[in-house]
Amino acid sequence: xxxxxxxxxxxxxxxxxxxxxxxxxxxxxxxxxxxxxxxxxxxxxxxxxxxxxxxxxxxxxxxxxxxxxxxxxxxxxxxxxxxxxxxxxxx
Numbered sequence: 001x002x003x004x005x006x007x008x009x010x011x012x013x014x015x016x017x018x019x020x021x022x023x024x025x026x027x028x029x030x031x032x033x034x035x036x037x038x039x040x041x042x043x044x045x046x047x048x049x050x051x052x053x054x055x056x057x058x059x060x061x062x063x064x065x066x067x068x069x070x071x072x073x074x075x076x077x078x079x080x081x082x083x084x085x086x087x088x089x090x091x
Contacts, residue, residue, distance in 0.1 A: 013040040013068065013069055015037055016038045017036070018057070018067060019034060020036075021035075041067045045074070066085070
C-alpha cells in the first residue's frame with residue numbers, strides 16, 4: 001500500500017493514532033516531547049520529538065493529509081500535503 005511512497009519500506013502502515021506527550025522541564029524551556037504512533041496493524045511505537053517537529057506534525061495531521069509510519073526508517077511520512085497519492089484513494 002504505502003510502500004509506493006517515497007522513503008517507505010514494505011513494513012509501512014497507515015497511522016491510526018498519533019499522540020504527543022509533553023513532560024515539562026523543571027528549569028523551563030521546551031521540556032521533553034514524545035510521539036506515540038499506533039499503526040494500522042495495531043503496533044505501538046514511541047519516538048522522541050522536538051517541540052518544533054511536534055508543532056509541525058500537529059499542523060499537518062489536522063489538515064487533509066494521510067500519515068503513514070515506516071518502522072524500518074524509522075520514518076513518519078505525511079502524504080497528500082498538496083494533491084493526492086494514488087494509494088490514499090483506496091480508503
